[in-house]
Structures are given as C-alpha cells and as structure tokens.
Amino acid sequence: xxxxxxxxxxxxxxxxxxxxxxxxxxxxxxxxxxxxxxxxxxxxxxxxxxxxxxxxxxxxxxxxxxxxxxxxxxxxxxxxxxxxxxxxxxxxxxxxxxxxxxxxxxxxxxxxxxxxxxxxxxxxxxxxxxxxxxxxxxxxxxxxxxxxxxxxxxxxxxxxxxxxxxxxxxxxxxxxxxxxxxxxxxxxxxxxxxxxxxxxxxxxxxxxxxxxxxxxxxxxxxxxxxxxxxxxxxxxxxxxxxxxxxxxxxxxxxxxxxxxxxxxxxxxxxxxxxxxxxxxxxxxxxxxxxxxxxxxxxxxxxxxxxxxxxxxxxxxxxxxxxxxxxxxxxxxxxxxxxxxxxxxxxxxxxxxxxxxxxxxxxxxxxxxxxxxxxxxxxxxxxxxxxxxxxxxxxxxxxxxxxxxxxxxxxxxxxxxxxxxxxxxxxxxxxxxxxxxxxxxxxxxxxxxxxxxxxxxxxxxxxxxxxxxxxxxxxxxxxxxxxxxxxxxxxxxxxxxxxxxxxxxxxxxxxxxxxxxxx
Amino acid sequence: xxxxxxxxxxxxxxxxxxxxxxxxxxxxxxxxxxxxxxxxxxxxxxxxxxxxxxxxxxxxxxxxxxxxxxxxxxxxxxxxxxxxxxxxxxxxxxxxxxxxxxxxxxxxxxxxxxxxxxxxxxxxxxxxxxxxxxxxxxxxxxxxxxxxxxxxxxxxxxxxxxxxxxxxxxxxxxxxxxxxxxxxxxxxxxxxxxxxxxxxxxxxxxxxxxxxxxxxxxxxxxxxxxxxxxxxxxxxxxxxxxxxxxxxxxxxxxxxxxxxxxxxxxxxxxxxxxxxxxxxxxxxxxxxxxxxxxxxxxxxxxxxxxxxxxxxxxxxxxxx
Numbered sequence: 015x016x017x018x019x020x021x022x023x024x025x026x027x028x029x030x031x032x033x034x035x036x037x038x039x040x041x042x043x044x045x046x047x048x049x050x051x052x053x054x055x056x057x058x059x060x061x062x063x064x065x066x067x068x069x070x071x072x073x074x075x076x077x078x079x080x081x082x083x084x085x086x087x088x089x090x091x092x093x094x095x096x097x098x099x100x101x102x103x104x105x106x107x108x109x110x111x112x113x114x115x116x117x118x119x120x121x122x123x124x125x126x127x128x129x130x131x132x133x134x135x136x137x138x139x140x141x142x143x144x145x146x147x148x149x150x151x152x153x154x155x156x157x158x159x160x161x162x163x164x165x166x167x168x169x170x171x172x173x174x175x176x177x178x179x180x181x182x183x184x185x186x187x188x189x190x191x192x193x194x195x196x197x198x199x200x201x202x203x204x205x206x207x208x209x210x211x212x213x214x215x216x217x218x219x220x221x222x223x224x225x226x227x228x229x230x231x232x233x234x235x236x237x238x239x240x241x242x243x244x245x246x247x248x249x250x251x252x253x254x255x256x257x258x259x260x261x262x263x264x265x266x267x268x269x270x271x272x273x274x275x276x277x278x279x280x281x282x283x284x285x286x287x288x289x290x291x292x293x294x295x296x297x298x299x300x301x302x303x304x305x306x307x308x309x310x311x312x313x314x315x316x317x318x319x320x321x322x323x324x325x326x327x328x329x330x331x332x333x334x335x336x337x338x339x340x341x342x343x344x345x346x347x348x349x350x351x352x353x354x355x356x357x358x359x360x361x362x363x364x365x366x367x368x369x370x371x372x373x374x375x376x377x378x379x380x381x382x383x384x385x386x387x388x389x390x391x392x393x394x395x396x397x398x399x400x401x402x403x404x405x406x407x408x409x410x411x412x413x414x415x416x417x418x419x420x421x422x423x424x425x426x427x428x429x430x431x432x433x434x435x436x437x438x439x440x441x442x443x444x445x446x447x448x449x450x451x452x453x454x455x456x457x458x459x460x461x462x463x464x465x466x467x468x469x470x471x472x473x474x475x476x477x478x479x480x481x482x483x484x485x486x487x488x489x490x491x492x493x494x495x496x497x498x499x500x501x502x503x504x505x506x507x508x509x510x511x512x513x514x515x516x517x518x519x520x521x522x523x524x525x526x527x528x529x530x531x532x
Numbered sequence: 533x534x535x536x537x538x539x540x541x542x543x544x545x546x547x548x549x550x551x552x553x554x555x556x557x558x559x560x561x562x563x564x565x566x567x568x569x570x571x572x573x574x575x576x577x578x579x580x581x582x583x584x585x586x587x588x589x590x591x592x593x594x595x596x597x598x599x600x601x602x603x604x605x606x607x608x609x610x611x612x613x614x615x616x617x618x619x620x621x622x623x624x625x626x627x628x629x630x631x632x633x634x635x636x637x638x639x640x641x642x643x644x645x646x647x648x649x650x651x652x653x654x655x656x657x658x659x660x661x662x663x664x665x666x667x668x669x670x671x672x673x674x675x676x677x678x679x680x681x682x683x684x685x686x687x688x689x690x691x692x693x694x695x696x697x698x699x700x701x702x703x704x705x706x707x708x709x710x711x712x713x714x715x716x717x718x719x720x721x722x723x724x725x726x727x728x729x730x731x732x733x734x735x736x737x738x739x740x741x742x743x744x745x746x747x748x749x750x751x752x753x754x755x756x757x758x759x760x761x762x763x764x765x766x767x768x769x770x771x772x773x774x775x776x777x778x779x780x781x782x783x784x785x786x787x788x789x790x791x792x793x794x795x796x797x798x799x800x801x802x803x804x805x806x807x808x809x810x811x812x813x814x815x816x817x818x819x820x821x822x823x824x825x826x827x828x829x830x831x832x833x834x835x836x837x838x839x840x841x842x843x844x845x846x847x848x849x850x851x852x
Contacts (some may be wrong), residue, residue, distance in 0.1 A: 065808065066622045067577070074579040147589035209623040210819025225625035226633060243806040250706065250799075253809070256689070257799040262702035264696050304562045371680060385811060415814050418580055446581060 057244040057517050060258040060267040060527055062385065064227050064251035068220070069209040071142075076272060076358055077249055079187055079436075080525035081229055084192025084247065086103055087215025089117055089129065089169070091180055091239075093532075094520030096438055098182050101170070101192060102131065102215060102238070104357070106184070106490070112176030112475070117168040117184075119367050125193055126219035133163030135276040138194035146200030151188035153445050153452055176475040179439040181469030182476045186436050187524075217242045217250040217529065227251035240529035243306045247527060249445055252446060255387065269510040274387030275528045277333035281509045289509045291334035294521045295342045296434020296443065296504035298331075300379075300396065302497070304459040312365045314496040317428075320360035320403045321396065323355045323501045330392035335505035341447075341492040343503045345521050346438055348473075353493075362403045374404040382432040384414040390432045421458040428456070434504040436522040440485060444470045448488070448497070461497035547838070558827040559611065562820045563604055571814040572596075594620055600811045607820070614820040620811045627821035630806055635825065637707060638795070638802035640714065642787045644722035649729035654769075654776065656730075657737025660762045661745065662764065672738070676731040684790050687723035688797040695720060705799035724838040725790050727785060736779045740772035748770075749835055769805050781837030785830045 031335070046215040073082055083092070089103035103117040123131040140161040143149055144517040162170045171180065183189065194214055197204045204271040207213075211220060217229040217239065229249040233241055242433055249265065252258040262270040263284055273281070275291070282289045292497050302308040308317075323337035342348035379396060381389040390411070397407040407428075412420070420426045433454075435442035445452030448470055450462040469491060472484035508519045515528045543683070555822055574590040575582070582590075591597050660672035670719060670826035698703035702719055744750060755765045792804030801806075803822055808820035 066813070069623070072577060072623075074577070148578070148582075148586050148593060150582045152586050153581065188787045204623045223621070225622050225629065241674070252705070252799045253805070254796045257705045257797055258693050260697060263797070264700065264704045266703055266706055369558075413571075414812060415576060418575055419572060422575060422580065472562060492688060505687075517679075524796055531562060 023045040033150070051512075052514060052515065053243045053245075054268075054512065055244070056248060057269065057512065058240070058248045058250060058267040058529070059517070060250050060252040060261055060270045061525070062251070062253055062255070062258070062272045063231050064253075066221060066236060067209045068212050068223070069204060069452070070139075070188050070192070070212070071146050071151060071204075072209065073187060074150065075527075076523060077251065078122045079523070081220075081231065081249060082187035082190055082217040083211065083216075083244075083368070083524045084221055084231055085126070085214055085216045085234070086187045086526060087123075087125070087237075088185050088187070088190050089119075089136070090185040091483070092182070092185040092437055092522055094514075094518045094524075094526035096521055097473070098185050098437070101344075102136070103184075105375070106181050108176075108178070109419040113173050115171045115173065115177070117169040117171070119169065120238055121167060123215060123238060123510060125213050125215050126234045126236055127213050129193060130157065130191075131215050132166040133169045134166070135194045136191050137161045137163045137167045138197050138199045139192045140189065141199035142192075142202055142204060143188070145200060145261060145291050147202060149202070154183055154186070154188060154442075163198045166250035175278055178477045178481075182439050183441070189348045190216070193362065206439070216359040217527070218247060222244075223386075225529055232436050232478055239511075240531045242320070242527040243529050243530055247517075249525075259509070260494065262511070265511070266510075268512050269508060269517055269525070271508040271525060272385070273507045273509060275330075275334050275505065275507055276387065277509075278332050278334060278507055279350065279520070286511055287505060287509050290519070292334055292506045292508070292519055292521060292523075293343070293345050293435040293503040294506055294523045295343060295345050295436070296339055296432060296523075297500040298335075298392075298432040299429075299457075300501065301421065301426075301429040301431050301458050302499070303426050303428075304461065304497070305424060306427060307357060307370055308427055308459075310369050310371075311496060312369050314480070314499065316362040316371070316403060317405070317494055318499040319358040319398065320399050320405070321499065321501055322357045322399050325399075326392055326501050329395060330388040331502060332507055334507060335502045338500045338502050340489050341443075341500065342440075342485065343434075345503060346443070348440060350486070350489055353489070359397075359402055366405075368405060371403075371405055371518075376406040376408065378408045378410055378427040379430065380410045380412060380417060380426045380428065382414045382417040383410055386430065386432070392430055393457055421441065422455070424455070424458060424459075424460060432504045434523055436524070440481075441474045444473060444488070457498050459497050461495065463491065463495055466491045466495065501502075544835075547831075547835050550602075551828065552834075554831050555824060558823055559608065560604075561696075562823040563607065566814065566816045566819050567600065569610040569814070572771055573814045573816060576813045576815075581849055594735050609815075611824075616824070617817040619818050621810075621815040621818075627632045627817050630804070630810075630818050631825050633807045633823050634801055634803045635829070637718075637800055638791050638804060639798065641718050641721050641725065641791055641794070641802065642784070644718055645787060647726040648722055648726040649733050650776070650780070652726070652774075653730045653733025654737050657734040658741050658764065658769065658772070660734065661741035662760075662768070670733040672734060674679055674808045676734050679727050679773055681730040684724045684725060684728050688721065688794050688798045691720045691724055692797070705797070707799070708799050713784065717798070719802070721791075721794045721800060724794050724797070725787060727779075728790055729787065732779050732783060733776055736775045737772050741768050744768045770844070774841065777837055777840050777844060780849065781834055784833045788830070790827060809837075 026429045045267040061077045063077050064075050079175050088101045093098050096225050101122055106115050109113045112285040119133055125131050131201050143155050146173045159174045160174040168210040191214060196208050217237045219234040219236060221230040223229045233245055255274055258270040261267045278289050281287055301313055307313050310459050325333055327333055327337050336344045340350055340353040379393055381393045384388050393409050397409055399408050422428060447457040450456050467482050470485040473481055506519055506523055518528050519525050574587045577591060578586055619625045692704050695702040695764045701719055707717055748765055753767060791802055795802045795804040808821045
C-alpha cells in the first residue's frame with residue numbers, strides 16, 4: 015500500500031542529486047553481491063501489484079511507477095542511485111527572481127513511434143496536467159503557473175513561487191512527455207490510449223500489456239541516450255510474496271521486489287540470489303488522528319518516547335533499516351543523526367501526567383497487511399510498548415481500502431504506515447506530512463501550524479544554507495508538535511539473480527534498468 | 533406432438549427460469565454489498581496523496597456521485613444488452629475481457645482437478661469398500677481424513693517445495709498463456725485442489741459400494757457364479773457413480789472458492805486472483821461481473837449434473 019501513500023510523496027527540491035549518491039545520504043545495504051553479465055536479453059521482474067493505468071496523471075503503485083519510469087521520456091532523468099541527469103532537456107536555467115525557468119531540449123528528439131518530439135509536445139503534456147482536475151499529482155503541478163514554447167527546443171516555465179526542485183521533479187514519471195495529439199491541454203484530458211498504451215520517449219517502449227498481469231517492454235530504438243542493459247523487460251504481477259520468492263528460486267523470474275523483510279534471511283542463503291534492503295527517501299511511521307486522546311500533544315510525544323524503536327526494527331523489519339525518531343529520514347539532506355531513538359519510559363510517563371492518560375487509557379491502532387507484511391508484528395510491539403506506560407492498545411486489522419477510507423476521513427486513533435518520496439528533495443515529504451493543503455491533510459491529522467508552514471515555505475523556495483536552516487527548523491518544530499511518530503527509515507527489500515548494474519531498485523522505490531556505459 | 537415437446541422441455545425451461553432468478557438476485561446483492569463496503573474506487577485510483585478536489589472530480593467522471601438507484605438502473609440496463617461494463621480501476625478495460633481471460637484459467641484447473649479426483653478417487657473408494665483386508669479400509673479412511681484436514685494452500689506449498697524447488701521438474705507458478713505449456717503450470721495447482729476433492733470422492737464411492745454390495749441383485753449375481761471383477765464392473769461401479777456425480781456437482785462452487793487460495797500460491801491469473809484484486813481495489817464492476825458469471829456457471833454446472841443423472845440413472849429418466 016505504500017505504493018499509494020508512498021508514491022504519494024514525489025517532489026522536488028533540486029539540491030541533491032549529488033548528495034543522494036554521497037555517503038552522507040544513507041544507503042542501500044546488500045546482504046551479498048553477485049557477478050553476472052553486463053547486458054541480458056530479457057529480465058523478468060516479479061512484483062506484487064499489477065498495472066491499472068499508465069496515464070502519467072493517474073499512476074499510483076510501484077509497478078506503474080517502474081513501467082512509466084522506463085518508458086517515459088522526461089526532461090531530466092532519475093537514476094536508481096538518486097542522481098538526476100539530463101534527459102530530453104540538456105539544461106534548465108532559473109531567472110534571477112526564481113519565478114521563471116527555461117529548459118532547452120535536445121535537437122532531433124523522437125517518440126518511440128518515430129514521430130518528432132518538440133517543445134510543443136512538452137507544453138501540451140504539462141498544460142494537460144495543470145488543467146486536469148483529477149490529476150493525482152496536482153500538488154506537484156501546483157507551483158507551475160504556465161508552460162510555453164517560444165521555439166521547437168525551448169520550454170519556459172512560469173512559476174507561482176520559486177521552485178528550485180523543478181529540475182528534479184521533472185524527472186519523475188508524472189511529468190513524462192506525451193505526443194500533443196494525444197492530449198487536450200485546455201480540458202485537462204487525454205485519449206484513452208494514454209492509460210493503456212502510452213507513447214513517450216524513454217529508454218524503453220511498451221510492447222504489450224492489455225490490462226492483464228504482465229507488462230512487456232523493449233528497448234526504444236529512437237531513445238536519444240545510452241541503451242538499457244536489458245533488451246526486454248517483463249513485469250509480472252505476483253501478489254503472493256512466497257510465490258514470488260519461489261519463482262525467483264527456480265529462475266522463472268530474475269528479480270522479486272517489495273518483499274517482506276521476513277523473507278530476507280532465507281533468500282540470502284539461496285545460491286545465486288542477492289538481497290538488497292534499500293532505504294528510501296521516506297519513513298515508516300505511526301499516524302495519529304489528533305482526535306480524542308491524540309489531540310493532546312503530550313500524549314503524542316509520550317507515545318514517541320515509549321516506542322522501542324530498536325525492537326521494532328529488529329523484530330518487525332529484521333534489522334534491515336535505521337531507527338528514526340525525527341522527521342527527516344537518514345537518506346535525506348535534512349537528517350539529524352543527533353536525534354535520540356532510545357526508549358524513555360520514565361519520560362513518557364512524566365509527559366502523560368496531567369493528560370487523560372495519566373491513570374491509564376485505551377486507544378485503537380489500525381493497520382493493514384495487504385502491502386505491509388511487517389505491520390502485524392509491529393502492531394504487537396507497539397501494543398506492548400504502550401502498555402508499559404499505561405496505554406491499552408486495541409489492535410484493528412483491516413484491509414487496505416478500508417484503512418485508506420478511515421485515514422482520509424480521520425476515523426482512527428493510530429495507524430501504522432509509511433511514506434516516501436521518489437527523490438531526495440524536501441517538497442514531497444513536507445507537502446504531504448506537514449501542510450494542511452498538501453494532499454494528505456498533513457498526514458491525516460489535520461495538522462495546521464502557521465510556524466511550520468513558514469519553515470516549509472523557506473525549505474521549498476530556497477537552496478543552500480537558507481534551506482538547510484529551514485530543514486533544521488522543521489525538525490525542531492516537528493519534535494515540538496509531534497504531528498505523528500516516525501520509527502524507522504522506509505525500507506524496500508528486493509532480491510535478484512542479476513547484478514545491480516543491470517537492474518536495481520533505488521531509494522526512489524522504482525525498478526531501474528542500468529544503461530550501457532554508465 | 534407440440535404438447536409432448538413442451539412437456540419434455542418444461543424442466544429445462546424451469547431451470548432457465550431459476551437461473552435467471554439466481555442471476556438477478558446475485559446482481560442486486562452484489563451491487564449493494566460492494567457499495568456499502570468501506571472504500572472508494574476513486575481514492576483507490578488516485579491514491580491517498582490526491583487532494584479531495586481531485587477525488588471528487590474523478591468520482592464525478594466515474595458517475596459514482598449519482599444516486600444508487602440511478603447507478604443500478606444504468607448498470608442493469610446495460611446488463612440486459614449483454615454489457616457487463618468497464619473496469620472502474622483500469623480505464624478502457626471491459627469487464628468481459630477480465631472475465632473471459634481469467635475464467636478459462638480457473639476452469640482448466642477445475643477440470644483437471646475433477647479428472648484427477650475422479651480417476652484416483654473411484655478406484656481407491658472401490659478398493660477400500662471391497663478389499664477383504666481390513667487394514668486397507670482403515671488406511672484409506674485415515675488418509676482421507678488427513679487429506680480433508682489439510683488446507684489446499686498448504687498442500688500446494690509442499691508441492692512447490694518438492695516438485696519445483698527441490699526436484700525442479702515443474703514450475704513454481706505463473707501462466708505462460710498458451711497450450712500445451714499451460715498444462716505443466718496447472719498440474720500442481722490441480723493436484724493441490726484434488727487433495728480436497730479426491731477424499732470426498734473416495735468416501736462417497738466407498739459408502740455407495742458398500743451399500744450396493746449388500747443389495748440382493750449382487751448376491752444373485754454371485755449365486756449365478758459371476759466373477760467378482762464382473763460384478764464390480766457391471767453392478768457395483770455403475771450404481772456407485774450417481775452419488776459421485778452429486779458430490780462433484782455440489783463441490784464445483786467449493787472448487788471455485790478453493791481456487792482463489794490455490795491461484796494465489798501458484799500465481800495463476802484466474803478468476804480468484806481477479807476477484808481478490810477487484811475487492812482490494814473496490815473495482816465495483818469487475819466484482820459484479822465475476823459474481824454474476826460465477827453464479828451462472830454454478831447454475832449451469834448444476835443443470836449439467838441433473839442431465840447427467842438422467843443419463844446415468846434410468847429411474848430419473850422415467851420420473852421426468
């Protein structure tokens with residue numbers, strides 16, 4: 015389900031392509047490594063969710079994100095390493111006031127069907143996204159006032175506010191370029207074929223899907239850049255984790271992604287398979303509705319202090335991820351390693367004195383295991399941890415749509431969840447988790463702090479030292495208000511028979527195929 | 533002449549009427565159930581990140597804001613024209629394409645399961661009933677109890693471990709989509725499901741054979757000096773088959789239910805997998821389409837079973 019909420023958080027402040035690959039931004043941990051061919055004919059990827067729509071305004075889950083990442087021609091490109099490299103555009107320059115950015119396209123670009131790709135196609139695609147009222151990514155389009163094309167290779171973005179993350183955000187699939195003939199910019203609509211058989215200009219092109227569980231891609235001969243290390247990529251939906259692991263073991267598939275951490279030990283012992291725990295640009299957390307007991311900030315902070323993050327990570331996440339108590343994950347620029355993740359039961363009890371939980375209270379913890387296999391164990395640990403401070407937790411196991419309905423309606427007390435961003439930029443995590451109008455209603459809590467909004471504005475509109483200061487202020491304000499509780503980085507486990515240079519899943523949480531020569 | 537044809541076709545017409553009534557009830561109940569279940573397809577499509585405005589706009593596009601009665605009359609009107617509608621979650625994909633691509637997968641598993649259960653269950657049941665060694669009967673009955681107590685998914689996992697992971701002779705799962713390759717992919721799922729059906733057949737045949745064995749006509753055959761093998765082939769076996777047909781017919785719906793779990797273990801894109809995904813995504817039209825088609829198939833199978841009675845048992849023919 016992260017796939018929903020998690021993809022949730024695409025964003026953009028462009029600081030950190032370089033930082034993302036630097037050691038300070040955290041990392042992926044391989045349990046073992048394999049050597050193998052530098053290029054392969056076909057890669058079969060087993061993935062838990064099937065494709066429902068390939069419309070760049072509607073895609074949601076990891077499979078859709080991965081497919082669009084590979085077939086989508088974007089102005090800039092994101093790599094699994096976190097790097098942002100030139101794509102259809104070679105460069106983008108901001109104006110001195112930051113309210114205009116001008117991108118320059120390569121010459122001679124073509125869509126995968128061989129037709130020319132010009133700035134007019136970029137304008138039509140992005141204007142369609144701006145005017146599409148049902149655009150799931152409206153939040154990422156919001157800072158863009160208009161897009162124009164003074165000539166065939168120049169695209170001008172007029173912005174409502176400075177948007178330094180734009181370069182990075184333009185590498186995300188929601189900004190993939192479609193032929194102008196397939197969209198209606200003014201109406202914000204697209205032809206039906208855009209959802210089922212989109213044409214774009216990425217390193218791969220769609221061969222077949224048809225609404226079923228299998229999506230087949232092949233190299234796009236008209237792609238401008240280095241070719242992918244696999245000639246054909248097949249995504250096969252395998253909803254059952256164990257079935258996916260079995261098919262990996264028998265060699266029917268080459269990669270199995272979004273596995274529960276509990277499968278890591280056994281897969282790591284299988285010859286020829288290496289497992290990777292990728293820490294994404296996000297966190298696993300405990301949402302709080304701010305209704306009833308959790309309306310009291312001291313109750314929220316006490317819950318944070320009462321959590322045994324070490325046990326949560328060891329038991330529920332098999333030690334594959336870093337514990338976290340602050341807002342910024344260890345993979346992001348704003349991370350503060352000085353924030354203690356230690357449990358403090360006495361401190362929690364002190365905070366609870368004077369609250370409705372001073373002499374014990376009862377609260378409900380909601381979770382789902384459709385996509386969060388770890389949540390069952392985590393829920394029991396949270397229940398046990400909070401019992402130590404006098405909070406009686408009733409566990410409520412629901413299916414995914416019901417959890418979403420209750421989250422968006424704020425009809426819950428606590429909820430185990432997680433969310434992440436596609437790139438190391440603060441915009442997404444801020445918008446969805448800290449701002450009331452960011453899409454998640456500030457992490458399903460109604461959190462609405464003018465002070466936090468001021469820091470958020472500075473964080474997404476500035477760069478360098480100014481931005482770093484804002485990120486620190488956000489962390490401080492987060493600890494003070496505690497709108498929700500984080501307990502670890504967001505982790506994705508995948509296992510593969512192929513070297514990471516051929517296929518991998520980076521911190522953005524999508525499958526990426528390596529490029530020859532990179 | 534005409535009245536005679538009418539008399540003969542009356543049971544079939546009654547069956548068709550029953551099928552229509554069942555279909556209508558299934559349509560109404562499914563339509564209402566999926567809509568009172570928490571969860572919003574628009575939110576499912578857009579994810580949690582989408583703004584409330586975006587969700588509202590999509591709900592309007594999908595006609596989910598219209599009154600329930602209007603949604604039902606629109607749906608039912610289309611249904612009368614043979615149109616099951618389009619998937620809510622996968623734009624442009626018709627429900628019929630979902631059903632028509634997944635039902636053959638499930639049906640092929642069920643057909644093979646039934647074949648395995650029949651071909652193994654009948655001889656084993658006869659053997660248990662007619663063997664003079666008490667140990668055989670006790671052994672078969674014990675095996676039947678153990679097999680019935682083992683969930684098909686667990687049996688399926690064991691089969692995967694042995695035949696796919698250890699011996700490497702069969703695939704662990706998946707669906708190539710073309711015959712005859714498909715056969716190797718449905719073998720293990722069918723054996724897993726047969727682990728549920730075969731014991732039922734064994735138990736039924738055993739009991740029926742024991743009953744038939746006490747009949748006077750069997751004693752008469754013995755008295756006439758017929759060989760045991762001939763008595764079994766001509767008298768015991770045919771008279772034991774009728775309850776087997778009943779068991780197979782009654783358990784068809786059960787096999788469809790069991791296929792949901794087995795399809796997950798073997799990653800088969802059958803009707804069970806589609807239904808689970810549709811429920812998880814609140815894909816209203818796909819849920820309704822699968823429920824309706826499943827109901828019609830179950831009704832059709834029951835009709836076939838009734839017709840088979842008439843073929844196998846002359847008494848039934850005479851009564852009708």
